Amino acid sequence: MADRYLSFTGTAPGRFLTRRLGLPQPAPLERGAFSGGLLHLTAGKTDLDLAPVLARTGLGPDDTGRPAAVVLDATGVRDVDALAEVHAALHPVVRSVATSGRVVVLGTPPDPADHHHAAVQQALEGFTRSLGKEIGRGRTVNLVRLADAAHADAAESTLRFLLSPASAYVSGQVVEVGDAGGAGTPDDWELPLAGRTALVTGAARGIGAAVARTLAGQGAQVVVLDVPQAEDEARRAAERLGGTALALDITTGDAGERIAAAVPGGIDVLVHNAGITRDRRLANMPAERWSSVLDVNLASVLRTTDALLAAGAVNRGGRIVATASIAGLAGNAGQTNYGASKAGIVGLVRSLAPRALAGHGVTVNAVAPGFIETRMTAAVPLFIREAGRRMNSLAQGGLPVDVAETTAWLAHPASGAVNGQVVRVCGQSLLGA
Numbered sequence: 001m002a003d004r005y006l007s008f009t010g011t012a013p014g015r016f017l018t019r020r021l022g023l024p025q026p027a028p029l030e031r032g033a034f035s036g037g038l039l040h041l042t043a044g045k046t047d048l049d050l051a052p053v054l055a056r057t058g059l060g061p062d063d064t065g066r067p068a069a070v071v072l073d074a075t076g077v078r079d080v081d082a083l084a085e086v087h088a089a090l091h092p093v094v095r096s097v098a099t100s101g102r103v104v105v106l107g108t109p110p111d112p113a114d115h116h117h118a119a120v121q122q123a124l125e126g127f128t129r130s131l132g133k134e135i136g137r138g139r140t141v142n143l144v145r146l147a148d149a150a151h152a153d154a155a156e157s158t159l160r161f162l163l164s165p166a167s168a169y170v171s172g173q174v175v176e177v178g179d180a181g182g183a184g185t186p187d188d189w190e191l192p193l194a195g196r197t198a199l200v201t202g203a204a205r206g207i208g209a210a211v212a213r214t215l216a217g218q219g220a221q222v223v224v225l226d227v228p229q230a231e232d233e234a235r236r237a238a239e240r241l242g243g244t245a246l247a248l249d250i251t252t253g254d255a256g257e258r259i260a261a262a263v264p265g266g267i268d269v270l271v272h273n274a275g276i277t278r279d280r281r282l283a284n285m286p287a288e289r290w291s292s293v294l295d296v297n298l299a300s301v302l303r304t305t306d307a308l309l310a311a312g313a314v315n316r317g318g319r320i321v322a323t324a325s326i327a328g329l330a331g332n333a334g335q336t337n338y339g340a341s342k343a344g345i346v347g348l349v350r351s352l353a354p355r356a357l358a359g360h361g362v363t364v365n366a367v368a369p370g371f372i373e374t375r376m377t378a379a380v381p382l383f384i385r386e387a388g389r390r391m392n393s394l395a396q397g398g399l400p401v402d403v404a405e406t407t408a409w410l411a412h413p414a415s416g417a418v419n420g421q422v423v424r425v426c427g428q429s430l431l432g433a
Helices: 004-009 012-021 051-055 080-090 115-134 152-162 206-217 228-241 255-262 287-310 326-330 336-360 382-390 400-411
Strands: 038-044 069-076 102-107 140-146 174-177 197-201 221-226 244-247 267-272 314-323 363-369 422-425
Touching: 004 012, 004 382, 038 051, 038 080, 051 152, 069 080, 080 115, 102 115, 102 152, 115 140, 140 152, 152 174, 152 400, 197 206, 206 221, 206 228, 206 267, 206 400, 221 228, 228 244, 255 287, 267 287, 267 400, 287 314, 287 336, 314 336, 314 400, 326 336, 326 363, 326 422, 336 363, 336 422, 363 400, 400 422
Parallel strands: 038 069, 069 102, 102 140, 140 174, 197 221, 197 267, 221 244, 267 314, 314 363, 363 422
Antiparallel strands: none
16 A cells, blocks of 8 residues: 555655644665665774775765765774764764665674673664654664674675665664674675575565565575465465465474475475564453464474474575564564564574574574555555554555565675574564564
């Protein structure tokens, strides 16, 4: 369903009226291509050589005074005095960042052995989230923590994503990038998934279909998995992508074994997208509504992941991306079952990620969508739908492609240093952290 308010605020009468009434004035998000360059700033003493990586993002140095992107290297910030350099660097330029522009701050994980370092690096998180909530005009602000601050290459896929239109609905996020040993380089940055097999559950429609389409567009051979009732729709989707369809109820006990048998060459990218809602307040929720949501959204993910890893069906260097939700992070009335299931995905990712990487060479991450414009949200009552759209820093709903692009970044061959992360695709929702 079209966002009529967003369209209205783009007109002269709409701008006048919303300004007079103090209403949100969302800017249409740029999801195509940026015009403008990149401004590289530093705060503190840094040894990080960012120039080669930034040159490969495709954004040349800004010479217009209206940069499309700003990168602030704050990896050398170790005390409160150096935090003043963060202000000094961004204060003069923040108003000049182009509409739908990007601000990325680079820091390091807080050092538990040095409380001064821990304090100021944690301060960067509060700074980043706050700037994201005030910067406006469709611009985003994110923080990337580099575990290995001597090697910028480990963060290349992350910087390419966060500095591109693909990250239009990702803001106020903190992403930790591990050591450089986990990073790789694809043969072709335009088709990074060429020669790889991706399996997406719940892929016949909605967000799952967008994920399958995006992965196929990056070269993957896609397996479109959905329930037998959606077999025709899944087959049509697979045919459009040059992939294959797999009709399967993922809640069956042998789903993992059947998936492994259907993809004999192994899976390089496994996307757990299938999910259902059965909303009702807990006092009015029968056991069936509880158990069905937990079984589809969480138990099936645990069972199939365990089975596929045990069988070696996820290839070494593979990627597992699960779909959580901001409802699992912040909670939502009427969704105790759904919130529990999606919070469970977060627990799965944080626990399994280090072991899957060490034992199988596989990364495990999650995306956590907020209000995304789908057929499901179009059926939400008007005032609740409008609240969902406006209660984020970008003051609008996201699109399925926003979740798909974030998933593709986590699935990228060069994203091996990104592991155990839960990235919200919510326009920096005002609910939760």
